[in-house]
Amino acid sequence: MLLTIRSLTKSFPGTKALDGVNFDLVAGEVHALLGENGAGKSTLIKCLTGAYRRDAGEIRLDGRAISPGSTSEAQDLGIGTVYQEVNLLANLTVAQNLTFGREPRRFGLVDGRAQKRAAEEMLQGYGLNIDVGRDLGSYSVAIQQIIAIARAVEVSGKVLILDEPTASLDAAEVAMLFDVVRRLRDRGLGIVFVSHFLDQVFALCDRLTVLRNGQHVVTERTDGLDRLALIHHMLGRELEAVETQGHAEGAGVQKPEMLRFDGMGRAGVIEPFDLKVRRGEVIGFAGLLGSGRTESAELLFGLRRARTGSARDTDGPLTIDTPQAAIAAGFGFAPEDRKTEGIVADLSIRENIILALQARRGWARRLPRAEQDRLAAQYIESLDIRTSDAEKPIGELSGGNQQKVVLARWLAMNPRFLILDEPTRGIDVGAHAEILKLIGRLTEDGMSVLIISSELDELVVAADRIIVVRDRRHVRELTGADLTADTILAAIAADDSPDESSGKNPVAIAAADAPKTAKEVR
Ligand SMILES: Nc1ncnc2c1ncn2[C@@H]1O[C@H](COP(=O)(O)OP(=O)(O)OP(=O)(O)O)[C@@H](O)[C@H]1O
Ligand SMILES: [Mg+2]
Incomplete structure (x- = not known):
């Protein structure tokens, strides 16, 4: 042993x-x-x-x-x-990182050449072909x-x-x-x-x-x-099946349009795209890492300035050039990198949950403590955040539970349009199902949600409509019977015209045989 x-x-x-x-x-x-x-x-x-x-x-x-x-x-x-x-x-260079604290020396100085050689030897057998000097x-x-x-x-x-x-x-x-x-x-x-x-x-x-x-x-x-x-x-219990929501029951019922983005784009980041958002619908963005999914969402939220395009709701044009403007317009955005962008480690769970809400009201108009306690209790319960006390510093929660707190923060704002970038990453199977169910309930109340996810099965369950992003372009929109992991994969892998969905081209076939999500790789 x-x-x-x-x-x-x-x-x-x-x-x-x-x-x-x-x-x-x-x-x-x-x-x-x-x-x-x-x-x-x-x-x-x-x-x-x-x-x-x-x-x-x-x-x-x-x-x-x-x-x-x-x-x-x-x-x-x-x-x-x-x-x-x-x-x-x-x-630092790859070689410096690999030999850090044990650098080969000559006459008391680090021997750069020996350092590179040592690093190259260390990487032998790892199947990497890289320049250790970079x-x-x-x-x-x-x-x-x-x-x-x-x-x-x-x-x-x-x-x-x-x-x-x-x-x-x-x-x-x-x-x-x-x-x-x-x-x-x-x-x-x-x-x-x-x-x-x-x-x-x-x-x-x-x-x-x-x-x-x-x-x-x-x-x-x-x-x-x-x-x-x-x-x-x-x-320690059976997992409840997540019912397919939205596109199953809602099919045929046309939800009213709430927001509309026309020609949103920025050179080198994402080609101009249109997006209509209906009330209470879940839109999915699918695509490989780096395809432009997150960048598209960032344009919608004003995190990146769009160079072209406009936004409007039923009352008229909206100017969304900063996240503050987006929040004022009733948008929310839970970013992917929650560890670095999301949490304030030494604030309590309660304070982390009300943070965005308080920022929107302005710091001078404190949210009454009873209201803060109520919100914290509500989300600890509904997202099953595992803690003995809402007053604990969030840094003491496990990684997955910290993530749920960041999600709670945006839900507490009660936005009309909520963007979630990889909302279930690092979250266990039980909580995963809970979050999808919660999204279903929120849309019944009229909230519209945009989910970016690498887990195709999750997108297929949650979304009414999926937009496939490839090479910084929105290439296809899938609805109804086309909402399957296989169709999404074919669209991600197709290498030509936007509506080419077939398995005839070899790239598409190779990718369609490939694992469905990152997690299925053998
Ligand atoms: N530094 C700490 N101070 C106080 N409590 C802590 C600390 N670190 C962990 N805990 C608590 O210990 C328990 C176990 O947490 P741990 O981080 O080991 O979970 P985990 O299995 O790694 O979860 P995850 O999948 O979310 O990463 C949790 O209840 C957590 O809140
Ligand atoms: Mg952990």
Whole structure:
């Protein structure tokens, strides 16, 4: 046994994050660590890497009891960690990042040539063909992550921990990362993989362990394991089926037009497009990462100035040239990168929820405290935000629960047009279904929603209408019977005229056979 954890316990004020957890890792396996938001996954990892001190329990590495007091101590023992946010330095070169703290020296100075050579050697066997003399920041997140892995493996070499490494990668990048992980497994490393993407877990992992409310639920081999049984282990209850909403029942009923954007565009960012928004409808933007989905939404919200185009509602023209103007017009926008743009870590959950609402009223007109408490309680309940208290700093919530708070902030504004960029990323299966249901309820009350998502199945369930964005152009609009993951994929992959949907061209066929979403990559 490479790593054994027995009776691991860790409490925070008001929360028992880990309650007597057992976990084993053997050399040469990829072992998934699963559970709902707040189950204790990140806490277990932080105890293992010395970021947190455990309250009780035992950790053995190669049979020897260890108690790392810091991440560097854990690294020296052989335990390396790579998080979703790459924590290397973007403005140093790849070689400098790889050899940081252990630079080869000549006459007391860093030997640049030896440094490059060492870095190239470290990257051997990772299947990367890159220039180690370039800045790390000039490479994609996926490549940066692989470089972070190479460094962790070089420094540590026995146990590699990956905490939600794929959350912001597209399908091809996930495949590249998995290739690296498999190579390392075959070299005999023990790898712990934390993810909310069950398809990835089945594709990559040999065994899995489920945590629930800080307790160990089950450890099993992944092959042959039934998916529903797994979800049941994670939730401790059956997952309610999400009914298809909107396009099923609403079909035929023409909802009234509420907003209209004509010729919105900006050279080099997105070609001019029109968009009509009807009251109470859900519009989906589908497309690859970098296709122009987010950029389109940013133009609609005034986050980027449109160079062409105009907006109007039923009362007349609207000027949306800044986010403030958009908010005043009743728009909301929950951005994708919630970790960096979304939360104010040392404000409470309540304060984070009312933040945008308060900003719109102006800071001089404080929202009455009773109203703040009511809103916080309402969204903690309806989004199932796992916390003992609305007054806790949001930084103490698990990652997925922080994300729900940011969503609550925009819902509290009660916008007429809400834009959600990847609203369910990092959110567990149970909460995922809850959020889709909530969107359904809001649209019944007349709110219109624009969802940008890489998860085609989710878009198909939620949206009345899907717009496919490709190479910075809106190329197709899908409705009715065309709202299927296969049709979307064909439109994303087609390489010519906007209405070409067929599987005749080889690119379309290759892509249509490819996994449906990033999470399904093998
Ligand atoms: N620094 C902290 N201070 C107080 N409470 C914390 C702290 N870190 C975690 N917790 C609490 O411990 C519990 C477990 O959180 P943890 O971050 O381990 O969950 P997780 O399984 O990683 O969830 P997610 O999938 O959302 O990332 C949660 O209730 C969380 O609020
Ligand atoms: Mg976590």
